[in-house]
Amino acid sequence: MDDIPLSTRLIVLAVLLLLSGFFAMAEAAMMVANRHRLRQLAKEGHRGAQLAARLLDRTDRLISLSLISKTLINAAAAILTGHIALTLLGAEKWTPAIGILLITFCLLVFSEITPKVIGAAYPDWLTLRLGYILTPLQRISAPLVSFINLFVGALLKLLHLEAGSGHGAQRISPEDLRAMVLEAGHFIPQQHQSMLLNLFELERIEVDDIMTPRGEIEGIDLQAPLEEIHQQLVTSFHTRLLVYDDDPGNVVGILHQRRLLAAALAGELDQAALREQVTEPYFIPAGTTIYAQLQFFQKNRQRVGLVVDEYGEILGLLALEDIIEEIVGKFASGVPGNKTLAWSGDEGNQENGAATALVDGACTLRELNRELNLDFPLDGPNTLNGLILEHLEDIPEAGLSVRIGGVPMEIVQAQDRRIRMVRIFRPPLAEA
Known part of the structure; x- marks a missing residue:
């Protein structure tokens, strides 16, 4: 090793750090890539997507390839750093410590943190290209990976755990889809986002x-x-x-x-x-x-x-x-009484509850919650009329005021054993 010029050893060390960083970046990019978009591109015939999809079908082998490669490269880099430190600093007592600190810093900055940040930042673009490199590497290292996985499988059985293909067979749930729609608010028009979110509620809402x-x-x-x-x-x-x-x-x-x-x-x-x-x-x-x-x-x-x-x-x-x-959403029509629910009144004092909304007693609580941003309970009566009657346990007269769920309201009209019209006062924390 001492016969090799220092400059050559430094170049080799830089190459080892870059190789280690490549596998760290590849691992991060492959793990966070959009697998559903990847499968769609693979179905459309994109070669890079097809290779990446095959790799992700067996994430255990992919991770094994990355870890084995990084471990071997990092070990070689550590040994080489030790020789470089001896050449530069001599055989002093603190030379090994300096070498350890130096290689640790280089591995963290150039081979771990920076590459993984890059991989996580551009996963889709990188994944479509990494398949061309990782696929032949996985074939070459298959015997070594299989040999090591024998011991891994035995250890998992000892711990009563099951080894699987991992993310390659994952399924997306309705809750995941809903979260994706909410997170994509900056890319989807608000009206379209609202329609998509309403679709997720169809199995929860009843005809009643x-x-x-x-x-x-x-x-x-x-x-x-x-x-x-x-x-x-x-x-x-x-x-x-x-x-x-x-x-x-x-x-x-x-x-x-x-x-x-x-x-x-x-x-x-x-x-x-x-x-x-x-x-x-x-x-x-x-x-x-x-x-x-x-x-x-x-x-x-x-x-x-x-x-x-x-x-x-x-x-x-x-x-x-x-x-x-x-x-x-509601259609605009000429049907009498088909009005859009909204707060009205003293807009400057809405925070003090000055704004009000005149509401038909037959209006559903779901519509009130959605249009006026209220929080009436939905596990009981369906309409405002039913909610007030349940709360009072009596048929009230016009002019009576009541507070339900922190929302003050006044009964404007009651007729034929039903509450016809209610004035709702905007609570301090509600937003129109």
Whole structure:
């Protein structure tokens, strides 16, 4: 070793440090690479992605290759550093310590920290190119890696642990997808991000949460005078109406107003014509998730259904549009009362709760939480009316104030044993 020039030994040491850094960078890049994008590129025929995907299918061999290579290179670098230190400093007592400190510093800076930071910063770009280098190296070192893995496997069995391929077979969960969408907020428009997040909620939300309650359903009574029915059809904002006979619970079916056009033009619109154009009602069991109901609507070619409880009593009406609105948000329409929920009032004093929102008692708690950034409980009643009645255990009168979940509110109108209108005061910590 002493016969080799010092400059040559320094060059060899630099090369060893670079080689060690290469394997550290490769290990970091391969471990944090986007495996789903990698598999997609591999399916599209990208050669580098195919090689990298094969390597990641057996991460135990990949890690073994990296560790064996780094261990051998670092050992050689340490020995070479010792000889360089003896040449430069002589055979002093503190020479070995200087050599240890020097090689430790060089390995940390040039062979560990810096390469791994680079690998973690550009994993996708590096992974597509590292496969061309690591694949032949893995084939060459396969006998040595297999020999060492024999001892590793025996030790794992002794510890009652199982060796697997690791990340190569990982699956992404809905929670992982949701987290990815949230983290990608800077790259996805807010409206698109909101739609994607709503999709993850489809299996958690039930039809009871978004249906139109029974008391809010617009229907036609076949026992009503014909003039009244005509007026109702002319002024209705809905294309499909519930038809019942005398009692709203005695449902005859669903009427699509378009089917009445010919009879109306011919002047033959009466109760009998209405009965002929009514289609059989489609019933939905309460508690059905809206994801399942969306599939049922598609399978049965239905757009409207009546939600019923276990006794067959009608609870409300659900339309396909209700599910679509749950995904994409509320549609702007000319239907009276279909207003966007928002705080209004003294904008300068909103922090003191001066801002208010006038809300229909039939409004769902989920919509209030989402639009007004409140935190009403969702494990009980579905509507604001139900929440207040449950809290008071009585039917209140107009003018009564109450605080639920830290949110002050005032009952503006109560009629027919129901709370019709509520003024909600913005709590100090809520943000519009």
